[in-house]
Amino acid sequence: MTTSPPSAVPEAMAVAVSANLPVLLWGAPGTGKTSSVLALGEALGLPVEIVVGSIREPTDFSGLPVLREGGTWFAPPRWAERLARHGTGLLFLDELTTAPPAVQAAMLRVVLERTVGDLALPPEVRIVAAANPPQQAADGWNLSAPLANRLVHLNWQVRAADVADGFTTGFAVPDLGRKDPPGAAEVARARALVGAFLRVRPELVLAVPAGPDQAGRAWPSPRTWEMAARAVAACEHGGVRDEVLAELVLGAVGEAAGFELLSWLRNLDLPDxxxxxxxxxxxxxxxxxxxxxxxxxxxxxxxxxxxxxxxxxxxxxxxxxxxxxxxxxxxxxxxxxxxxxxxxxxxxxxxxxxxxxxxxxxxx
Structure with missing residues (x-):
């Protein structure tokens, strides 16, 4: 009896977190997204702060204006202060598609710049989000295009064999060969490779989808190509299997552009x-x-x-x-x-x- 290889998505999530790439897990309710993120945080020694979008206001991300020393200070919430005090951690934005558009807009600077109000979070704070498809979420909203374009999208799938093994021996956390992020030279090399590909396919540099459904998922832009390059560097650094690299590249720039890059990289055979x-x-x-x-x-x-x-x-x-x-x-x-x-x-x-x-x- 042969066993199928484990799903590449949990490993892709772990690689993204280790490389400090903001990642979004798409999946049905009750499929273990939250518990997997908590287990990963524990395995990496990162304190986890869970923030649920449906019960938050825009000021929970943009800061509450208060008077301070004769001026206005946008005070951050307690969860942001705790992450800043630790100097590292994992911010888990749960139920993202239950957050109304105003809250999603307030999250933009948090995801991209790690800024909450007037507080700059430490660079070592990682961001993971989870979302149900809008039709499966309570009062669900489509993800806004600007927020979607700041995240690597992974499709969280449940396999019966994984659930059965988890009930028996516990749900495993991916064992990363290297937990440190890629170095500057590795990232620069990956960026050079992606840049060379875009010289050949310049029409793929930016392709904003027309419909809101597609715009709320992965699509190519200069920002997401940068994330794809960092994913390539992280996968080469960690020596992970090709399926993990594919999940991250497709999750950054979408399937059409991502498959082209992967095929191009596979056939390069460049000298050292x-x-x-x-x-x-x-x-x-x-x-x-x-x-x-x-x-x-x-x-x-x-x-x-x-x-x-x-x-x-x-x-x-x-x-x-x-x-x-x-x-x-x-x-x-x-x-x-x-x-x-x-x-x-x-x-x-x-x-x-x-x-x-x-x-x-x-x-x-």
Missing amino acids: PRSLLAGDDVPLPGRVDRLHAVLGAVVAHVLADGGREPWERAWTVVARASRTAPDVAASAARSLAAARPAGATLPHAMLDLAPVLRAAGLLQ
Whole structure:
């Protein structure tokens, strides 16, 4: 008898929380969303504050105006003060689709900027939300497009085998290989990859759905592409399975755009930036989109390192690319020139790049 692999959604939620990506769980009532979030918070050592949208007022998120030292202070509620005092934690926004539009509007700065009234929550505060589909929620509302576009959407599904095992041995929390977030270099590399993809498919940069139902779920925008890039970095950092990456990417930018990015990433087969910088005889890809991705990864590696030697060696790689794709090389040259480390000398390879540098506006 074979057993099916566990659902990727709980693991995707755990990866999103560890990477500090705001995530929304969509599912029917009574399917264990709240208990799973509480168990994850306990496993990660994070205090959890539960805020139910249906019983809150806009001032619970925008702050209550009070007089303070001759001016107006937008006082935060107690749950925000407790999170600020801890310095970390997990804010669980439950029953999101029962929150009326005015409350949803007040939540925008909380989700995106971690700001409640005049109180800035610590950056280490994670945000998880849960919602029933509007037709299953008591007095349900569609999620507003601005709020939906600030969250990674995951479809919470219940499988009979998981429930049966949970009743017998307890409901398991995903065992993450790494609980720390990806580093700056990993995020920069993922952003370079996503940027290279969007050069090929510029029409996917922004695609706002026409109907309110679709606008209340995942759709592509510059903000959600940034979340998709951070999800790619977090999945590579944690070494998770492909199904988890798919859940997070589709949950950030929607199915149509997400499947295209996943297919493109799967077929990249790029050389390691470190091998290129070391001067190894590694061929550069001929396709323009792959070359953009390679040079973006090289620049991201150099910027994260911050040293003089990698910066100087990167110009040799850019010079190689300029022989076949000067426009691609010019883009990388602009990024490198703007990040010249103190004391770095101009390498000899830059002499071969004079036409490219002139085209990039770096030479008169």
